[in-house]
C-alpha cells in the first residue's frame with residue numbers, strides 16, 4: 016500500500032498528538048455533562064476509538080453509517096443513511112466525530128437530521144478539515160488538521176474501500192484513481 020502514496024501528511028505519532036490535544040479541549044467542554052458521542056462510519060472508526068479514550072468524562076457512544084462517495088474520489092452529492100443510531104438524542108448534548116469535512120454535505124445532513132430529533136446541543140470534532148472542498152456551509156468546533164485540496168487516505172479514510180488500515184494519513188497518487 017505504501018507504494019500508492021504520493022506523500023505522507025500525518026504520521027501515527029502526529030495523529031496521536033492531535034487526539035490528545037483535541038481530547039483535552041473536548042473534556043473541558045463537557046466536564047459537567049454526559050454527551051452522546053456519535054462516530055460517523057466508516058471513515059471515523061479509528062479516530063473515534065482513539066479520541067474517546069483521551070476524554071475523561073462520562074459519555075455514551077453510538078455510531079451512524081452514512082455514505083456519499085461510494086468508493087469514488089468525488090461526492091455523489093447525495094448523502095444516504097445506511098444505519099441509524101440507536102440512542103434517543105432528544106434533549107441530549109451531541110458530539111459528532113468525523114474523519115474529514117470536505118464538501119460539507121455529510122455534516123450538513125447530520126446536523127439537520129440530529130437537530131430535527133431535538134438534540135439540545137450539537138458540536139463537531141473532525142480530524143481533518145478540507146476548506147477548499149466546501150460546497151455547502153459546515154463548521155466544526157474541534158479540528159485536528161487542515162488539509163490541502165487533495166484526495167487523502169489512511170487512518171479510516173478510503174479510496175474504493177481500501178487504504179483505511181494505513182496507520183498514517185497520506186495523499187494518494189493520482190494515477191491510482193485516474194487509471195481506474
Ligand SMILES: O=P(O)(O)OC[C@H]1O[C@H](OP(=O)(O)OP(=O)(O)O)[C@H](O)[C@@H]1O
Pocket residue numbers: 055056057058059081082083084085086090113114115116117118119120121122173
Ligand atoms: O464533506 P463531505 O464531502 O460530505 O465528505 C466527508 C464524508 O465523506 C466520507 O464518507 P464516505 O461517504 O466516503 O463514507 P465512508 O466513511 O464509509 O467512506 C468521510 O468519511 C466523511 O464522512
Ligand code: HPA
Pocket residue numbers: 084115117118165166167168172173174
Ligand atoms: O479526501 C478524501 N479522502 C477520502 N475520503 C474522503 N471523503 C471526503 N473527502 C475525502
Ligand SMILES: [Mg+2]
Pocket residue numbers: 058084085086172173
Ligand atoms: Mg469513503
